[in-house]
Amino acid sequence: MSGISLACWAPMVPFAKTRLGLDEAHLGMVLLAMGCGSLASMPLAGFLSHRFGNRRVIGIGALSVCLFMPWLTLAPTAWMLAIALFCFGASHGVVDVAMNAHAVDVERMSGGGIMSGFHGLFSTGGLVGSAGMSLLLAAGAPLLACAVVLAIVLAVLTVSQWKNFLEHAQAEDAKKHTIFAWPSTAVILLGVLCCISFxxxxxxxxxSAVFLRSSRQVGYDMAGLGYAAFSIAMAVGRLSGDFLVRRFGAVNMVRWGAVTASLGFFIATCLPWAGSSLFGFLLVGIGAANIVPVLFSAAGRQGGSAPGIAIATVTTLGYTGMLTGPAAIGYAAHATSLPLALSAIAVLLLGVAALAPMARR
Structure with missing residues (x-):
C-alpha cells in the first residue's frame, strides 16, 4: 500500500507543474510540504505505536493516505497543493514509522534476516503504482479518476489485511529502555547514511518524470517510466537482498551499492538520450536497493539504544533526505540546471560508499 500510493504521486508531478504554472524553484517549495508533513508526524507515530500498538496505527494511517491521495489532483493553487501534500505526507510518515517498527518485530520473531524482503515489497508497490498510473493515463483516463480508483483499491487492501498486523511484539530488553531516551551516536550516523540514500x-x-519531460522531451504519458525502471530494479534487488547480504556481507552491499547508484546518476544526467537516462535510473535502483535495509538492520542491533528508538531515529533522518531533499534539488536546478542538481547526489553517494564499514557495527 505504501509503495503504490507514494509512486502514484510521481506521474502527477508534471501535471501539477503545468497546471499551476510553477518553475523548478516554486515546485521544489511545494514539494517540501510533503516532507514537512512526514517529519511532523514521525515522532508522534513512534508514541502512538508504543501506546496503541502497530495494528491500529498502520491501519488508520493507511486509510488516511487513501483519503488524501485524490486531493493531489484537485488543488487549484500552489498553496492548496502544499496543504494536500502536507496531509498526504503526514499520513505516510505515520505508516512508515509504524510499519518499519512492525518489520523489526517480525524479523526478530522469525530469527533470520528478512528486512530486505519487506523493503522489496515496498519497491514492488512502487512499480505497480507508477506503471499503473502510466497505463491508466495512456488509456485516456482523467487524472482524478486514476487517483480515486487506486485509492479505493488500496483502502480495500488495507482493510482486508488489518487483522493480520501485530499489536506489540517487543523483546524484553527493549522494554527496559524509555521511549524518550536519546539515540546513540552510532544510530545517528547510520541515520545520516540513510538520509543520503533516501x-x-x-x-x-x-x-525523474520532470527530468524526462523537460530534459529528454519524453511525453507526459511516458514520463512515469523513469520511476518505473527505478522501482523494477529496487524490487528485484531487495527481493534477492537477504540472500545477497548473506553471500557478500553487509559492508560490501552498502559500498558497491552506493558506487553503482552514483554511476547511475552520472549516466542518466550526462548522456543526452532518453534510453540512457532510463538505464541510469535502473542502475540507481539496483545500487540503492539494499543500502537502507542493511542500515535499518544495523540500527536495530545497536546496544546503546532501544530498537524502537533506533528505528524511529534512522527512519526520521532517512526520510528527511527523501522528503526535504527534492526541495533542495528544485532550488539547485533553478540556480543551475536539473541535470547538474541530480549529479550532485552521485557525489553524496560516494560518501556513503566511503563510510560503508558503519554497517558492520
Whole structure:
C-alpha cells in the first residue's frame, strides 16, 4: 500500500507543474510540504505505536493516505497543493514509522534476516503504482479518476489485511529502555547514511518524470517510466537482498551499492538520450536497493539504544533526505540546471560508499 500510493504521486508531478504554472524553484517549495508533513508526524507515530500498538496505527494511517491521495489532483493553487501534500505526507510518515517498527518485530520473531524482503515489497508497490498510473493515463483516463480508483483499491487492501498486523511484539530488553531516551551516536550516523540514500530515492520519486519531460522531451504519458525502471530494479534487488547480504556481507552491499547508484546518476544526467537516462535510473535502483535495509538492520542491533528508538531515529533522518531533499534539488536546478542538481547526489553517494564499514557495527 505504501509503495503504490507514494509512486502514484510521481506521474502527477508534471501535471501539477503545468497546471499551476510553477518553475523548478516554486515546485521544489511545494514539494517540501510533503516532507514537512512526514517529519511532523514521525515522532508522534513512534508514541502512538508504543501506546496503541502497530495494528491500529498502520491501519488508520493507511486509510488516511487513501483519503488524501485524490486531493493531489484537485488543488487549484500552489498553496492548496502544499496543504494536500502536507496531509498526504503526514499520513505516510505515520505508516512508515509504524510499519518499519512492525518489520523489526517480525524479523526478530522469525530469527533470520528478512528486512530486505519487506523493503522489496515496498519497491514492488512502487512499480505497480507508477506503471499503473502510466497505463491508466495512456488509456485516456482523467487524472482524478486514476487517483480515486487506486485509492479505493488500496483502502480495500488495507482493510482486508488489518487483522493480520501485530499489536506489540517487543523483546524484553527493549522494554527496559524509555521511549524518550536519546539515540546513540552510532544510530545517528547510520541515520545520516540513510538520509543520503533516501535522498536518491526521493529524487527519483519527485524529479525523474520532470527530468524526462523537460530534459529528454519524453511525453507526459511516458514520463512515469523513469520511476518505473527505478522501482523494477529496487524490487528485484531487495527481493534477492537477504540472500545477497548473506553471500557478500553487509559492508560490501552498502559500498558497491552506493558506487553503482552514483554511476547511475552520472549516466542518466550526462548522456543526452532518453534510453540512457532510463538505464541510469535502473542502475540507481539496483545500487540503492539494499543500502537502507542493511542500515535499518544495523540500527536495530545497536546496544546503546532501544530498537524502537533506533528505528524511529534512522527512519526520521532517512526520510528527511527523501522528503526535504527534492526541495533542495528544485532550488539547485533553478540556480543551475536539473541535470547538474541530480549529479550532485552521485557525489553524496560516494560518501556513503566511503563510510560503508558503519554497517558492520
Amino acid at each position: 535522498l536518491a530515492e526521493g529524487a527519483m520519486l519527485d524529479w
